[in-house]
Amino acid sequence: MKILAIESSCDETAAAVVEDGRNIISSVVASQVEEHKLYGGVVPEIASRRHAEAIVPVVRQALEDADCRLSDIDAIGVTYAPGLIGALLVGVNFAKGLSLATGIPLVPVHHLRSHIASNYISNKELKPPFLCLVVSGGHSHIVMVEDYTKMKIIGKTRDDAAGEAFDKAARTMGMPYPGGIEMDRVAENGNPFAFKLPRPAVHDAPYDFSFSGLKTAVINLIHNSAQKGVELNKADVCASFRYAVVDCLVTNFIKAAEDLEQKKLVIAGGVSANSLLRRTLAEECKKRDWEMYMPEKSLCGDNAAMVGSQGYYEFLSGNIAGTDLNAFATMSIEKG
Ligand code: ATP
Numbered sequence: 001m002k003i004l005a006i007e008s009s010c011d012e013t014a015a016a017v018v019e020d021g022r023n024i025i026s027s028v029v030a031s032q033v034e035e036h037k038l039y040g041g042v043v044p045e046i047a048s049r050r051h052a053e054a055i056v057p058v059v060r061q062a063l064e065d066a067d068c069r070l071s072d073i074d075a076i077g078v079t080y081a082p083g084l085i086g087a088l089l090v091g092v093n094f095a096k097g098l099s100l101a102t103g104i105p106l107v108p109v110h111h112l113r114s115h116i117a118s119n120y121i122s123n124k125e126l127k128p129p130f131l132c133l134v135v136s137g138g139h140s141h142i143v144m145v146e147d148y149t150k151m152k153i154i155g156k157t158r159d160d161a162a163g164e165a166f167d168k169a170a171r172t173m174g175m176p177y178p179g180g181i182e183m184d185r186v187a188e189n190g191n192p193f194a195f196k197l198p199r200p201a202v203h204d205a206p207y208d209f210s211f212s213g214l215k216t217a218v219i220n221l222i223h224n225s226a227q228k229g230v231e232l233n234k235a236d237v238c239a240s241f242r243y244a245v246v247d248c249l250v251t252n253f254i255k256a257a258e259d260l261e262q263k264k265l266v267i268a269g270g271v272s273a274n275s276l277l278r279r280t281l282a283e284e285c286k287k288r289d290w291e292m293y294m295p296e297k298s299l300c301g302d303n304a305a306m307v308g309s310q311g312y313y314e315f316l317s318g319n320i321a322g323t324d325l326n327a328f329a330t331m332s333i334e335k336g
Pocket residue numbers: 009010082083111115135136137138139162163164166167178179180181184269270271272273274275300301302
């Protein structure tokens with residue numbers, strides 16, 4: 001079964017053709033990041049306008065690369081929540097129009113569920129149930145994936161997402177948006193023990209995260225030394241911050257796995273590309289003889305291939321949208 005998938009939740013306009021939820025036939029991602037860099041973050045109105053310009057050529061390209069006509073497509077999958085509302089509406093309305101014109105069924109896909117599904121492409125043998133750490137620009141969740149379309153939130157951030165904390169700390173150091181990637185690269189040459197940073201925990205909620213205190217601590221460190229005219233070693237700051245974020249993520253994730261007796265761990269979302277997170281979790285799982293899965297780095301960020309994968313499982317579970325499909329800025333992954 002071939003799904004044409006469309007993603008426009010943030011600043012990537014993407015389309016893909018995916019077969020049986022597991023195999024990418026084509027995948028096109030048009031990123032707007034260079035334009036948003038000028039403003040230090042995504043400007044929602046610009047994002048919507050760029051999606052409107054890019055959506056037709058991107059979908060055409062995905063079909064052409066797959067050597068497909070619309071008549072070869074069995075379903076259209078589209079990201080409908082959560083994300084920037086104006087951005088989501090471009091993809092949703094385009095997909096609705098296409099579905100209406102062709103009679104091809106339309107499948108609504110939750111963005112975070114699709115991040116998790118990127119793992120089904122990278123790890124062909126992976127099947128639920130498993131425990132997943134979803135860490136991205138806007139979310140940090142520990143999710144029990146009971147089945148492809150049945151999820152339960154075990155823990156989540158009380159304030160900033162991990163990616164957001166990386167981006168804001170990096171911006172204070174003058175790194176371009178999105179700073180998480182650059183910070184990860186620079187951190188490789190730094191000493192993670194150079195600066196002592198807090199590991200904020202949430203009282204009585206051992207699986208929840210809180211990153212705003214940690215973010216403020218590193219921003220204060222940078223500002224205070226600048227005021228005193230002290231030059232900080234950038235690599236050491238990056239390494240210490242990355243170590244602190246990864247420590248919080250891994251500690252809670254492992255504790256949740258132990259308490260819930262889960263021995264199959266998965267990571268997903270933009271931050272799952274982080275080298276230290278990948279290394280540390282792989283080591284922790286190996287020590288315990290647990291299975292550990294992650295998406296290949298190219299599928300960690302936003303793309304439509306992952307939408308095609310999750311869309312396949314949503315279709316199989318009977319999740320077909322009517323012509324009244326709407327987009328939603330927020331929606332729980334459990335409702336999806
Ligand atoms: P969401 O998925 O929550 O709606 P989003 O789609 O904007 O948000 P993603 O595209 O999944 O987020 O991920 C982007 C985030 O991942 C950015 O915050 C970026 O800095 C971060 N990121 C990407 N690579 C790395 C890395 N190697 N280390 C740390 N963070 C990273």
